[in-house]
Amino acid sequence: QAESHLSLMHYRRLGQTELRISVMGFGASPLGGVFGSSDAGEGAKAVHFAIDAGVNFFDVSPYYGHTLAEDRLGQALKGRRDRVILSTKCGRYGVDQFDYSSQRVRTSVEESLKRLRTDHLDLLLIHDVEFSDTEQIIDETLPAIRRIQEEGKTRYIGISGYPLRVLKDIAKKARVDAVLSYCRYNLLIDDMDTVLVPTAEELGIGVINASPLHMGLLTEQGAPDWHPAPTEVRAAVKAALAFCRERDIDLSELALRFCFDYPRVTSTLVGMSTTEEVRRNLSALGAAADPELLREVKAILAPAANVVWSSGRPEN
């Protein structure tokens, strides 16, 4: 049944790497209970279903559920490791727990490899670089993960974070293979397209677009308690959800179609922990977003368009 989705999947090369990753990637943070409790067995089934349907890109971090997401993903990937392109992160370990030092990065990767039951990563990202100063990332953290790369423990390296200017600044000054940006290209916001993507294209860096549902906000279930979006954004989304509900339309599906249609990123990473979510999101690959519907929904969301929040150190 999962195989019936195979014809819908396509793959793009991540920047100048040898990785060809699926346009829909599996964000594993929900496996760690980041969006509310999740069942380990069901999560594993979702991972297996996604792999059989052609999803080959999986992203996780030790931060997600305080290592739980990595542990569950590692368990689910037993016997399937060679079918996936695996990305994890280092540097962030809790809401207020950060350590971008070369020593911590080294132990962090060893611990991640154990939890993920593998001897190498395909991509290692420095998690939320805006919580350090750019100098430390460039002079200490990146050299440390390059050494890890030279030892064969990761094939490629990159950075992730929220403020586009910081990501762009680091990408211009240091060599990275990929940049992951989140909540910067979806129905609510598109500044990644003008601020980050042109630079990344110029430099040959692969871009990964995370959080197409704006971290759960563009869903009937709604955003988790910790969500940073301000009131005006929540109000506009509520109106868009009501508009769609009246017409028997799934706003989440429209949101995913909108992101899957965007050709300038390698992959859109959506967070999932159930087979049903994987199935629904795969079906969004089947058709482009209806332009008239998109126009109407975007008009409702217009009062909340391109609203950002602060993240990281004040100077960032």
Ligand code: NAD
């Ligand atoms: P998202 O926008 O993908 O939303 C995830 C939420 O939407 C979850 O609650 C999930 O259960 C729900 N959902 C998924 N499909 C649905 C559907 N069809 N209908 C209704 N609800 C649905 O947000 P995300 O999980 O934060 O982002 C995706 C992934 O990107 C993460 O799991 C993570 O791997 C990565 N990410 C990285 C960073 C970073 O590096 N700083 C930040 C954010 C996300």
